[in-house]
Amino acid sequence: MKYTTQKVAYWFFLSALGLLALQIVYGFIMGFAHMGMDGLHDFIPFNTARAVHTNLLVCWLLLGFMGSAYYIIPEESQNELYSPKLAYIQLISFLAVGVTAVIAYHFNWWEGRKFLEIPRPLDYLVVVNVLAFLFNILMTLFKGKRQTTTALVLTMGLLFSALLYLPGMIWFDSQTLDSFYRWYVVHLWVEGVWELIMGGILAFLLIKITGVDREVIEKWLYVIVGLTFLSGILGTGHHFYYIGAPSYWLWIGGIFSALEPLAFLAMALFALNMYRKGEKKHPNKTALNWTLGAAITSFVGAGLLGAAHTLPNVNLYTHGTLVTAMHGHMAFWGAYAMIVLAIIAYAMPNLTGRKLFNNGISQYAFWLSNIGMIGMTVAFGVAGVAQVYLERILGVDFMETQKEIEPHFLVLVLCASGFTTGVTLYIINFFKFGKPTNEALVAAS
């Protein structure tokens, strides 16, 4: 590492991995419940497990993004972080809010709106927290020696994420409008501004790992984020097909969401090309695996599997089925989880000075988690398609259909066990690095 304040990132990464581990536990509770084993129903009913699972995902990814920013922005702006103290306060308060929300969900205190379940008073605390984070990042950039495109794109992504959180906080009497503006947050985050964050982190990693000229990488970064917004903004329309919005969203959403894979395809081709072009052979192969893996898996999970059920005439039958869970799992994993794991894998040797680049454990972590996730995606896909044919085409009752597809959840749980082993190995490897130290600073310079 080049700046002592980059050490802040370590604590964000550590917290993010802790929440990821907890997220997986609640995923298993749901997987077993789908198999008919809901022994925990009285303490953790499905809606609690579900809210915890998805909210922890959002929380740990946000912590991962913040940690990435605290690592990347000082290096990009060639300046120490404006206030490490504020960063620590912000981390502790963010964790306090997150943990309070998770506990609250066990006591029926929430705002039951998919992905935005966090109770309203806690919403305001999230806003204050994110403002403190942005202030810290923007001040660092402002006082920095240079403003790079990579830093700018990453910061824009974080800034717009904060702004887009606000429409989700407005109350509507109409379920249609409630849902309409909820997608302003959820869709425009994951298929919009979060892709700026992903693109920014990806560009930073490619500059460092491949050694390709910054100007070339940043030029293509603009093209990719341009394609993201070109398709993703009006692509929000695919969420408006069947919620009581006008029918013009069927064709607008259909056309633009069919274009959404282009941005992910561009991202994958960009990463692979830069890798081939690069003359520098960076020793951190683990970080390279996760970086290229993120670019490719996001194209498959978010791009292709999203496109598979995004056209209105297909979505009419798949909407609200497990087909969505198939797409959701691999999309979040590929696009966001893997890019956070990539930056952690890159940053850890630099923060701690321990050059544990390519040990066996990090290789097993990569392959087991990815193969496990592919298996889970297939299990969800088979269950989802079977559900569509039984329930939506043949008219079999919902509960009877669920009974028929229970065996697929056994496959899901088995693959999830492989996935969990991979993630556990990743976390064990994380601890092997030890804590960040100023000696690493000396070593780097």
Add this chain to the structure above:
Amino acid sequence: MLTKSQAKIFFLAGTIIFSVLFLGLSYDTHVNKHDDQTNADKITPEVVAGKHLWEANNCMGCHTIFGEGAYYAPELTKVIERRGAPYVKGVLMSPTPWGEHTSGRKMVAYGFSEEEANNLISYFEWIGKVDLNGFPAKPKYEIKKTK
């Protein structure tokens, strides 16, 4: 060959143009089309009270409405048409977990009061009449159970 500044213009211009288009269409949806398509005049205080209950208990954490939610319990957009109000009321007011002895998948026993159950039913009745562009589709076949 594309230069970095051209790429930047592509990004900025594309983002601005498509954001303006999206906001314009959102305005049209909200202001011009919403009330007719959703029968907004039928959103009574009971419907609103039902929506509050729907959210306060995170029903979407198991069920779906307009196809949105979790995929663990039945889709409820047309639940009144499918099951009838008395059945739904029975489920909502049940003091024991619904489904425990039949489907194997239990619902939390909310034990709603009669007034609360009526509000939720009003909410479902309004939901069921919103024009959803053809969702949920009618099944193409009707099959009979043999055992």
